[in-house]
């Protein structure tokens with residue numbers, strides 16, 4: 001894992017100078033979407049890279065030990081073996097094709113740890129847990145911090161916190177900074193922390209940029225767009241704004257903070273657009289799972305279908321593999 005972001009003092013002057021131009025961001029998205037047409041082997045390579053950047057997620061009220069265990073099997077062997085072999089890889093201890101993490105609720109962390117251990121991949125696949133009153137963040141701070149400690153104690157190696165959106169909407173940046181700092185502290189000395197901004201609920205792109213900066217100043221190792229439960233989740237305009245904030249933070253403090261779009265990313269085409277965006281705005285250094293993740297529950301099955309089509313030249317019939 002890459003070095004954790006230690007954060008820095010809250011710089012309100014920096015926030016006051018933020019001014020995002022919506023039209024320019026929309027133009028940047030159009031340019032990106034028209035800039036590359038990735039095909040054939042290149043497309044397959046981008047899709048394999050996308051697989052390795054997935055935080056394979058289940059966040060359902062009906063999650064059980066058995067579906068979490070299935071999720072872990074899928075994380076360890078994300079593609080059917082024959083398809084993987086056709087793509088030039090073989091499952092084994094050194095196979096790089098697995099998802100970056102599984103992402104579950106705190107009460108399912110133990111199940112995920114046990115399943116990954118049984119599969120001998122606990123050292124290779126992270127267990128991420130959402131915490132801090134996911135998805136709304138509307139709980140007393142004490143309870144939110146306690147939830148982080150619980151998930152860490154049960155074996156989570158990454159914590160996806162949600163911020164209190166009301167602090168952004170009322171411009172209470174000091175309290176937002178303090179809360180996120182305490183959350184990072186609750187993660188302890190090793191666990192990486194992703195801060196979910198819930199961009200669809202922040203009102204303006206200026207707020208998205210400012211919340212990104214505050215989250216990084218308070219020590220977040222990743223900033224994440226959404227919980228997947230808002231009515232608007234991961235969109236490319238949010239992604240560009242957050243990536244520019246990450247770039248600016250890196251230029252100033254020399255720490256690389258990761259990006260995690262999450263929520264509603266379901267197609268191979270979406271995945272490639274996000275990877276191209278990251279390449280263009282942040283550069284190749286961010287194009288790996290140390291600094292980039294997709295939070296997704298359904299993306300993997302579409303990638304699987306697309307890779308199948310790449311290898312066989314036809315789309316799979318429903319019976320040819322189970323949906324991931």
Ligand SMILES: O=C[C@H](O)COP(=O)(O)O
Pocket residue numbers: 057059103226227228229262263264265295296297298299
């Ligand atoms: O953090 C991950 C998201 O909750 C996943 O959202 P999704 O189910 O729309 O892929």
